[in-house]
Amino acid sequence: MTWLHNYSRLLAVATVLLIAAGGMVTSTGAGLSVPDWPSSYGYFMFAFPLSSMVGGIFYEHGHRLIASTVGILTIGLVICLWLYDPRRWMRWVGVAALVTVILQGIMGGITVLYFLPTPVSISHAGIAQIFFCLTVSLALFTSPGWHKTYEATKHNDHIISTLATGLPILIYVQILIGATMRHTGAGLAIPDFPLVLGGLVPHTWNFSIAIHFLHRLGGIITTLAIFATLGHLLTHHRTRRDLIRPTWFLALLVVIQVGLGGWTVLSQRAPLINTAHVVTGAIVLASALVLGLRVNRHRFPIENPLRLSTTATRETS
Amino acid sequence: MQKRTLWKLISVLTMMAAACGGGDGSSEDPAPPTEAAAPAFDPATAGNISGMVMIDGEMPAAEELTMNSDPVCAMSATNTMSNTFVGGNGHLGNVFIYVKEGLEGQSFPAATETVTLNQEGCRYTPHVFGVQVGQTVQIVNSDPTLHNIHATPTENDEFNMGQPIQNMTFERTFDSPEVMVPFKCDVHGWMNAYVGVVAHPYFATTGQDGMFDISSLPPGDYVIEAWHEALGTQTQNITVTTGGTAEVSFTFTVS
Structure with a gap:
């Protein structure tokens, strides 16, 4: 299933991009430039005008958009795993990734609504790495090499x-x-x-x-x-x-x-x-x-x- | 069987998503009004404080603010110089002066007038100001771009509000004395302001000439504090006499 492997790799690469975007949010101090969540200045996330993505909003709202895309990709991957991967444990690794990304999204929202509490921000950073590890694992488990090199x-x-x-x-x-x-x-x-x-x-x-x-x-x-x-x-x-x-x-x-x-x-x-x-x-x-x-x-x-x-x-x- | 489990999973996720509605993080609870009480002294006996704030050493050059991250700011701003160090000829502006000690146990009428903090040209105006506990601060966005207003007090409630539309306003009050409460705009990292929240009306901010006046104080002994965002604080003891004007001057040293 080369396509499933490629899909998993795409998710892992998108997660690297997401981590980079999150890094820029913290590095530029833009974490609270969009004060509401899950809306952005009252807009539905995907309806926020591109022309308003200025200053810190470029980083914070960009981070939210990439995160949403990663979330959607994860849902798609989990569906594909349940439909096409015969390994029961693999499907549950996919579910674990999905639960992690949902939890991560909620943690991101909490950081905004409660003004970046330090323990939540640290947890948000830590969960990001766990999710990335899960996506990399999924890419590895679906790779041809994983099946071939067992012996x-x-x-x-x-x-x-x-x-x-x-x-x-x-x-x-x-x-x-x-x-x-x-x-x-x-x-x-x-x-x-x-x-x-x-x-x-x-x-x-x-x-x-x-x-x-x-x-x-x-x-x-x-x-x-x-x-x-x-x-x-x-x-x-x-x-x-x-x-x-x-x-x-x-x-x-x-x-x-x-x-x-x-x-x-x-x-x-x-x-x-x-x-x-x-x-x-x-x-x-x-x-x-x-x-x-x-x-x-x-x-x-x-x-x-x-x-x-x-x-x-x-x-x- | 496999697909039925998948549909169950999708249903659970849909319910979770529906349950995860967010709020705007705002709190509209009005601050309890400051108790209106008559001054605990005869106004006919009031005295005044007059003074100036000087800087010893060369005034640091004002830093030019880079506003390129928002084209509206870059095009509309008329002043792009930092307000941290203002003044000239040895005089220091934007210093907050207030009575720190000497008024304990006294109550003062609540301030009725509204103080406006304006966001104009992607700057806060005024940069340094004071209010009484319970006094209304009206925050206005005069810019054709969006701002967030993020106050980061330690004694009062933190808030972070968005003003995406020009001429939007909202009002806030502070419940506890706190010198100073920083304001910042996280969209435009160069925008910051400071408000001194005190329990009485005896405060002032120096102008570019470094001068200030505090009037109508009860006679007595006081500790006066001067606060500058980069140079810290200084205090002095003074005595205000009936009908008199106590002179005081502060000198901040720049190394």
Whole structure:
């Protein structure tokens, strides 16, 4: 079902765009430029005049439009999964994505109506990443490679299992710390980079400095974990291209991500740089998730090849 | 069977969507009116405060505001310079002056006149002003573009209202004293204003000449505070005598 895979990929790409739009809303301080929700200045969302999308409204209303599009795409994907994918568990992954995107929309509304309460804003950022992970998972589960490589994925290497399973969790925690830093206004609490208030460790402490420092520390730990995983794979699983490739990609991305983090500080949180840091963080998480799922491929149910081919035949006829 | 489950799912989602109606986040509850009471002193014994606010050092150059994100603002604005530092010849404008201490336990008549905060040329006018607790602030959008008015107090209720149509107005009051309540427009990030909310009528804002007058105070000892958005606050103790005018001056230092 190539079309279903392509549809899932489209949803994942649209979600990256949505995360970028959300990043620009926060980076430009436009979160409350449209004070009502779910309407926009009293208009039905899709009827809001384009000519009025000025200043902060361009970012906030644009974010809402992209979010609605992603929501509609998700509904369509869930319907397709229930109609055409024979794997029961896959359908429920689709439903989980739909529930997540609905919850995310409601959280977005709450942030507007209650003037960006910090816990809700952080949750909104965290749920966005979970939804993105679900869309990436759906794209992976519908990919031809997921069906073909089952036999080749069996292994007894507990080290790679631990590394590849722990990596997405570690990165997600790091993103949550970053979101907490961002939504508590601590992004410039340590204004220098790569040094920390002129040294290696802050000489003075408060919540903002602590959360900022924790995010930097998390960046170092994440980078080391990714390179450790790459090293292990190159040493023990050199033939597993399906694992080596995403890990090389991860290693490249994490270096870029650290650079973007530093640039965000040095640029005084320039909106485009800051947003690039947010988006790259999401892609790092998604790449680690793909790696983790591929390493643990043998733990998933074996698809019935006969059933899959029957569905494919029905679809083409 | 499979399709029946799908329809059930769609029905549930439709009901959820119907249940998720939003509000506009506004609260129209009027503030409780300030109790009208006679001044606790004989007006014939009133005194005054007169003074000026100076700046020590070179006045920072006014920052030019970039309004390109809204073509209406870019084309219609007649003043694109920041109002943070205004004045000249060592005099500092847009400083809010008020009696901070010395009037405790006294009640004052509620202010009846309405204060207008206008959005014109994608700027707030006035930039710094004061009101009494319970006094009506009328907020007007004189621009042919939309604005949101977002007040971010800590002691009063936060609000964020949209004014998408030219000449729209709405009114607000503040229930508690608070110096200062910031206003901002999230659509146009350069637009901001500050209102000082006090429990009595003894406040003023300096003009470009740095001068201010506060009149008709009961005689007594007071702490006067001067607030500037970038330079912080200063206080001074003064004594107002019957029929007299107490002179006071503040000097903010710019490094």
